[in-house]
Amino acid sequence: MTEITAIIVFSGLALLFGLLLGYTAVRFKVEGDPVVDKIDNILPQQQCGKCGYPGCRPYAQAIVNGEVEINQCPPGGEVGMLALAELLDREPKSLDTNLAEEQAQLLAVIDESTCIGCTLCIQACPVDAILGAPKQMHTIIAQECTGCELCVAPCPVDCIKMVSIPKTVTNWKWSYPSYQY
Amino acid sequence: MIQNFWKFHGGISPNGHKNLSNQTKIVQTNIPPFLVLPLLQHIGEPAQSIVQVGDKVLKGQIVAHCRGNNCSLQMSVPIHASSSGTVIAIEPRAVPHPSFLTAPCIVIQTDGQDTWTERTPIANYSTLEPTKVREYIAISGIVGLGGAGFPAHIKLKPEGIDTLIINGSECEPYITCDDRLMREHPHDIITGAQIIRHVLGGAKHCVIAVEDNKPAAYQALLEAAPESVEIVKVPTVYPTGGERQLIYVLTGKEIGRAQLPATVGIVMHNVETARAVYRAVQLGQPLLSRTVTVTGGGIEKPQNIEVLLGTPIRFIIDQCGRKLRIERLVMGGAMMGLTLPNDDMPLIKTTNCLIVSSVKDIEKKPKPMPCIRCGACAQVCPVNLLPQQLYWYAKAKDFKKTQDYNLFDCIDCGCCAYVCPSHIPLVNYYRYAKAEIRASELERKKANQARQRYEFRAFRLERDKAEKKARLQQIKANSEESRKAAIKAAVERNQAKTIT
Numbered sequence: 001m002t003e004i005t006a007i008i009v010f011s012g013l014a015l016l017f018g019l020l021l022g023y024t025a026v027r028f029k030v031e032g033d034p035v036v037d038k039i040d041n042i043l044p045q046q047q048c049g050k051c052g053y054p055g056c057r058p059y060a061q062a063i064v065n066g067e068v069e070i071n072q073c074p075p076g077g078e079v080g081m082l083a084l085a086e087l088l089d090r091e092p093k094s095l096d097t098n099l100a101e102e103q104a105q106l107l108a109v110i111d112e113s114t115c116i117g118c119t120l121c122i123q124a125c126p127v128d129a130i131l132g133a134p135k136q137m138h139t140i141i142a143q144e145c146t147g148c149e150l151c152v153a154p155c156p157v158d159c160i161k162m163v164s165i166p167k168t169v170t171n172w173k174w175s176y177p178s179y180q181y
Numbered sequence: 182m183i184q185n186f187w188k189f190h191g192g193i194s195p196n197g198h199k200n201l202s203n204q205t206k207i208v209q210t211n212i213p214p215f216l217v218l219p220l221l222q223h224i225g226e227p228a229q230s231i232v233q234v235g236d237k238v239l240k241g242q243i244v245a246h247c248r249g250n251n252c253s254l255q256m257s258v259p260i261h262a263s264s265s266g267t268v269i270a271i272e273p274r275a276v277p278h279p280s281f282l283t284a285p286c287i288v289i290q291t292d293g294q295d296t297w298t299e300r301t302p303i304a305n306y307s308t309l310e311p312t313k314v315r316e317y318i319a320i321s322g323i324v325g326l327g328g329a330g331f332p333a334h335i336k337l338k339p340e341g342i343d344t345l346i347i348n349g350s351e352c353e354p355y356i357t358c359d360d361r362l363m364r365e366h367p368h369d370i371i372t373g374a375q376i377i378r379h380v381l382g383g384a385k386h387c388v389i390a391v392e393d394n395k396p397a398a399y400q401a402l403l404e405a406a407p408e409s410v411e412i413v414k415v416p417t418v419y420p421t422g423g424e425r426q427l428i429y430v431l432t433g434k435e436i437g438r439a440q441l442p443a444t445v446g447i448v449m450h451n452v453e454t455a456r457a458v459y460r461a462v463q464l465g466q467p468l469l470s471r472t473v474t475v476t477g478g479g480i481e482k483p484q485n486i487e488v489l490l491g492t493p494i495r496f497i498i499d500q501c502g503r504k505l506r507i508e509r510l511v512m513g514g515a516m517m518g519l520t521l522p523n524d525d526m527p528l529i530k531t532t533n534c535l536i537v538s539s540v541k542d543i544e545k546k547p548k549p550m551p552c553i554r555c556g557a558c559a560q561v562c563p564v565n566l567l568p569q570q571l572y573w574y575a576k577a578k579d580f581k582k583t584q585d586y587n588l589f590d591c592i593d594c595g596c597c598a599y600v601c602p603s604h605i606p607l608v609n610y611y612r613y614a615k616a617e618i619r620a621s622e623l624e625r626k627k628a629n630q631a632r633q634r635y636e637f638r639a640f641r642l643e644r645d646k647a648e649k650k651a652r653l654q655q656i657k658a659n660s661e662e663s664r665k666a667a668i669k670a671a672v673e674r675n676q677a678k679t680i681t
Binding site: 040043044045046047056079126127128144146168169170172173174176177 | 221276278279280282284548549578605606609610612613615616617619620621624627628629630631632634635637638641
């Protein structure tokens, strides 16, 4: 008799918890993977494609899927790679040398005497940082330019150059103190 | 009535070298042949030039203004011409900033006449609304003259302030400009304090704090002060003059890093700032000059001198007489000053002292040695931080850990570096870490902005595609309809023809 009771009680509990789990799985389902969001927050958002993926979010998704290593982002640099390593609890790896060199962020500049107003660069810019219209002068909004270099290739007259951001008293910062003992 | 003082943790008592320069009265400067006025001499937004090359300007005329001409709503103040003359250039010039880069400046060639523009002092400030007086202070170009250069009107919003503290401690070695100012113009300072009190909506307490190594200044203020202004003598320790340190000494209140003193009802201003407020409101004189201590072994006659803003530093040093070739020139005090690469730079609003050293004044600086974990730095930190830990983590570039150890509470006073037996330049590490953290926060903000623009662009392209599709469908539907209507009309015409 007690065996039957035990079986009934445990089956009942299993049924109850099973229902509860099923209900919460449906009611609290999260769209997308929150880890992807966290990785995306660390990536520099240049949408440049240097990692081989069409943007930062696809790269984040690929990392979660396990398709790619965390050392594929040159604009993020070593700092970015270490942040990813800490978030995902993976071993830090030095940046892939096959990709572009890590460098300070550059700024795109259009040579206005050469621009023909073809809008090809405007269509290429992933953050809409180029102002212009067909047959009108194009110009780059320096504040919004992320230095991804995607506008340089489409230009038919090669009038876009990447320059380093000029140092002023407002964007200067103290350098790392290094001393010889 | 302040009865007793609190003592903050740590602090040091270096040799003040005050009697090098505090024995003589403040001297008026001569007019230099040209003035260089940087557009950014304060913390906040730079002013924008409103004159052009070739314009003639009068003394006290505004040459650079804030956006929209309303300074009292912004973290900015206008720049005035310190003397009459002609604008000969508006271009980047070397400025006394730690980067040693150039910054936009207005260069005025003086005509020696020193002709004033029209001055409009406020006849009776106590009858005027506090906001009006505050706007007047903003438009007079007044910034914190104790060294930080915060636009003065930012701190003068009347929001429940019950204590106004005027800072006359002047704790840094070598600087004596506030000392002489308090001795010679105590009434100006006190009137300035009263005006500030009025702007704050009438603060209950008004205190002027003087370190006890300045007995003559204390006496002069005591004699000039009315009942409503209290003069107190605080113990001489560096850095008593720091805003949060002085507030703690006088009131025992500790202010969290993210808070402002205004949140506990306290506002603090330097004595020279108070005097500048007096001059602006009572005499209609905007901020055109300030008292500067010119001292050091390399100067013939160390003294305090009232200098027109924008005067080239070389001109000031020549007026005081240089002994030998300048080996080192420091702008500021011995603890927190900036070593300048040359004397071609202009004097700006926040310059309170120039220390000139010739070769025989400089001790050979010992090379830094490894940290021996002695803990002397933690014993002297006035903010009660752990400089040793901050050093190790900043050195390792582990910025998260430096923030865990309260890096941003550090006031860059230099007490830790002063006592370090290994002569490690500790403050340079903290400045580096703070700059890196600020830069990465800015990058994060920019990245978020870029992500928003990217996502909006994707949305915009989708929306354009959907709109185009809808438009095409509409046209197709219209053309279907018009085709059907044309067919119907043709059929009707045919039927009409057959019938008749």
